[in-house]
Amino acid sequence: MAPQSRPLLPAVLLTRPEAQGARFAVALREALGPVRLVTSPLMVPEFLSPPIALRPEALIFTSETGVEGFRRLAAPGLAGVGRAWCVGNRTARAARAAGLDAQSAEGDAEALIAAIVAAGERGPLLHLRGAESRGEVAPRLAAQGLVVVEAVVYDQRPQPLLPEALALLAGGAPVLAPLFSPRTARLLGLELARAGVAPQLWVAAMSPAVAEAAGALFPARLRVAARPDAEALLDAVKALLDAEADA
Template structure:
């Protein structure tokens, strides 16, 4: 049977990831977008948070998006978790500095940058649900940093089409990008009858998966916490468990 990739990320991120899947596998791999989260931006909070900041910290593109339309001072440094966020920050008018791809690495990078120390105080613009304490860690390193919530990640029900997919007999490939997303899907996955092939972005995400009813369960963890590695794990799942519609392998 042909596997379908089920994308439960917010719409913008899901559509971009679907495009990356098409680039890798072509149009033969079925993809269904059924968001479990909706991003709600607080642009007023973002504009207020920028006041008095010598630099900003972004651990996702959503923080950058919340600043669109705000009065961004020229050359305001933005310390970004990875390349995609740095690109978005640069396009928004910030002087972007790229981190290694994860929050812990970003903290270490900022702590070692003289320009970050000189720019302080910094402000970490983030969502209502975060893992870790970036501002606290940097303040402990002697770089005064405050924290501001500038968007929310609100749960929403997945589509009926997604529910039917999970209740079917064909394999479902489910990329997961955060522990919270994995936990929010617990109720949906609890009644899943389809074989589930999960590609988790980190061990913490894999540990948050709670599935008991699936006909088959495979969980693979990305070697590095980024979208390209998730796609690599999807390729492995396809290679081991299925083939694309035209009969060619995922490799």
């Protein structure tokens, strides 16, 4: 009997901002081999220059893009700041590359808040974040008696799906979409509604919150990452594909 052929795996749609999406694409190709990748970022960062009214003892970052916003700031009050608290390892690596002594909470906003409190920080601390930020890091730290100020150093501007992505989604075949944030899931839903297409989506979600937002996409298959980081999301992608290959 001739061996059964391997099922045709779905194409992968990457909707992350360009820099992070390119890096995840490399990881996907290394892990999966020859799989079709279509890249169509749904957001592009616009960097801002807010006034910084204090000289903090340390910085707080909840994204790599926040670190890039710090690099672009020309605020005299930040010139001598040497320490940073970061939500995860990749953000911490970016902060170290920017010349900071960075500590990683190796998790999410909950872990970050717990690490800062456990370290006995009193402040002032400065959270450099995006216009849309989850976790309420600064208010929750302030509620525990720390002096914390926020500054919005970037905004993620929505942009439409590219024609290649729309053609893929309208093609009738399953499409695997790794989703990194609830906002990305919502933007994808808006784009699908605008285009009038209802694709067969397989969603790998970064967290339960992302999975909840992705529910409006009515995914045919859904897998939630074990941890809120890119490595765990890649594992979720592989799990979806392995399940199909074994079917």
